[in-house]
Amino acid sequence: MKLDTTGLESALPLFGANCQMVDGFTAAPAFELPTTLDFDGFQKEAIQMVKPAKGTTTLAFIFKEGVMVAADSRASMGGYISSQSVKKIIEINPYMLGTMAGGAADCQFWHRNLGIKCRLHELANKRRISVTGASKLLANILYSYRGMGLSVGTMIAGWDETGPGLYYVDSEGGRLKGPRFSVGSGSPYAYGVLDSGYRYDMSIEEAAELARRAIYHATFRDGASGGVASVYHVGPNGWKKLSGDDVGELHYKYYPVTPSTVEQEMVEVSAA
Amino acid sequence: MARYDRAITVFSPDGHLFQVEYALEAVRKGNAAVGVRGTDTVVLGVEKKSAAKLQDSRSVRKIVNLDNHIALACAGLKADARVLINRARIECQSHRLTVEDPVTVEYITRYIAGLQQKYTQSGGVRPFGLSTLIIGFDPYTGVPSLYQTDPSGTFSAWKANATGRNSNSIREFLEKNYKETSGQETIKLAIRALLEVVESGGKNIEVAVMTKDQGLRQLEESEIDGIVAEIEAEKAAAEAAKKGPARDA
Numbered sequence: 440m441k442l443d444t445t446g447l448e449s450a451l452p453l454f455g456a457n458c459q460m461v462d463g464f465t466a467a468p469a470f471e472l473p474t475t476l477d478f479d480g481f482q483k484e485a486i487q488m489v490k491p492a493k494g495t496t497t498l499a500f501i502f503k504e505g506v507m508v509a510a511d512s513r514a515s516m517g518g519y520i521s522s523q524s525v526k527k528i529i530e531i532n533p534y535m536l537g538t539m540a541g542g543a544a545d546c547q548f549w550h551r552n553l554g555i556k557c558r559l560h561e562l563a564n565k566r567r568i569s570v571t572g573a574s575k576l577l578a579n580i581l582y583s584y585r586g587m588g589l590s591v592g593t594m595i596a597g598w599d600e601t602g603p604g605l606y607y608v609d610s611e612g613g614r615l616k617g618p619r620f621s622v623g624s625g626s627p628y629a630y631g632v633l634d635s636g637y638r639y640d641m642s643i644e645e646a647a648e649l650a651r652r653a654i655y656h657a658t659f660r661d662g663a664s665g666g667v668a669s670v671y672h673v674g675p676n677g678w679k680k681l682s683g684d685d686v687g688e689l690h691y692k693y694y695p696v697t698p699s700t701v702e703q704e705m706v707e708v709s710a711a
Numbered sequence: 712m713a714r715y716d717r718a719i720t721v722f723s724p725d726g727h728l729f730q731v732e733y734a735l736e737a738v739r740k741g742n743a744a745v746g747v748r749g750t751d752t753v754v755l756g757v758e759k760k761s762a763a764k765l766q767d768s769r770s771v772r773k774i775v776n777l778d779n780h781i782a783l784a785c786a787g788l789k790a791d792a793r794v795l796i797n798r799a800r801i802e803c804q805s806h807r808l809t810v811e812d813p814v815t816v817e818y819i820t821r822y823i824a825g826l827q828q829k830y831t832q833s834g835g836v837r838p839f840g841l842s843t844l845i846i847g848f849d850p851y852t853g854v855p856s857l858y859q860t861d862p863s864g865t866f867s868a869w870k871a872n873a874t875g876r877n878s879n880s881i882r883e884f885l886e887k888n889y890k891e892t893s894g895q896e897t898i899k900l901a902i903r904a905l906l907e908v909v910e911s912g913g914k915n916i917e918v919a920v921m922t923k924d925q926g927l928r929q930l931e932e933s934e935i936d937g938i939v940a941e942i943e944a945e946k947a948a949a950e951a952a953k954k955g956p957a958r959d960a
């Protein structure tokens with residue numbers, strides 16, 4: 440995010456492009472625009488081509504003991520379920536997690552890139568980057584690619600000097616700070632369960648069960664979500680994976696099969 | 712030797728970068744500046760050449776803010792200082808914008824030093840002719856720091872340091888008399904150090920004090936005069952004490 444310094448600099452034009460190096464890790468790489476007569480139309484087409492419905496359910500919320508992060512693991516291409524075992528919670532570094540919704544490649548690549556930038560920040564400044572800073576780095580990069588077809592709807596969750604932090608960042612360039620978020624096609628269902636069951640002072644087990652249940656209910660009703668419900672907890676010492684349960688099994692745990700009395704039974708009809 | 716000081720991108724046969732050394736000369740001709748770090752206070756003091764009668768002295772502030780919690784004083788070419796300070800101020804705000812946090816003193820010092828180094832390794836430009844003293848408080852831990860940079864682009868942290876004219880004498884004084892101080896004591900130590908090479912009087916010294924809560928505060932001339940008077944009184948008392956017992960014996 441370069442501020443406009445043209446009004447202040449005078450001696451610099453001698454090596455103008457080098458100014459970028461001074462502020463190294465915030466300059467986003469740029470590439471040439473495609474040669475086409477109708478660039479706006481081209482942009483629209485590109486976006487439509489890659490615009491997935493963000494078929495997924497991810498959620499995260501802050502509570503007394505830190506941040507709880509949960510996600511499903513289904514990847515779908517239209518009506519085809521391409522995988523039931525996608526890792527949608529990305530480990531940026533030992534104390535920060537990112538969730539994946541949207542384009543899998545985009546999320547994975549940019550989260551890894553963010554991990555690199557966080558590490559460089561640590562080395563240069565001898566202290567960990569804050570969740571605020573990390574989410575802002577990602578948001579600035581995504582903003583600079585706005586309109587070019589990236590599809591990323593992610594939450595950055597972590598624990599820094601100021602305590603637990605949770606930010607929602609998307610490829611439109613938006614960045615929101617909040618206590619509870621759910622992203623993806625299954626998010627309305629997850630919000631229903633999450634919002635009605637949420638209390639700030641839950642224990643870790645209670646919060647994990649709430650997160651698990653919210654993901655389960657979303658996978659039950661949303662066709663694009665399913666697979667395994669993973670639950671992670673981010674505490675003062677970093678993140679820890681708490682559970683990964685198949686949602687099919689969770690269904691029978693929440694709604695066990697009860698033997699019911701038979702009202703009518705089919706019997707052999709004696710040949711009349 | 713004279714052949715190796717045109718284009719600064721070349722070394723001399725015995726490993727010198729002459730332009731950088733000449734820049735250090737320019738610094739040695741500049742006003743004396745001293746910085747002292749205490750436990751809860753950091754002080755900068757700069758020698759003020761007597762202002763011309765018609766000059767508006769408020770426009771020649773020698774100690775400037777880079778941000779709410781960081782200040783800088785320098786010795787050397789003042790015009791170069793202005794450019795460097797502007798770039799540093801922009802970097803402070805740019806950092807706040809991109810990571811939503813204020814810079815640490817070390818970060819901005821590293822930035823300024825990096826800038827100074829860049830100009831020693833590029834064609835067609837000369838190095839900045841100034842050394843800076845940068846003071847500030849860490850925005851997270853509240854720890855005070857004092858850093859110095861020079862035209863070669865090196866920087867390091869100090870408990871107390873001086874640069875500019877007669878900086879060696881001031882540094883010697885500081886080495887002999889430095890101890891951990893706080894509050895008013897730190898200010899006194901800085902002024903005492905500066906008085907080693909400057910004519911005493913509030914109108915020849917500019918002093919600024921930075922505390923964690925109140926940021927940078929420039930001392931009024933009258934305040935400085937008051938402290939100078941205190942220092943003179945202490946000196947006189949120490950002299951008298953030395954002579955006193957001898958007379959009795």
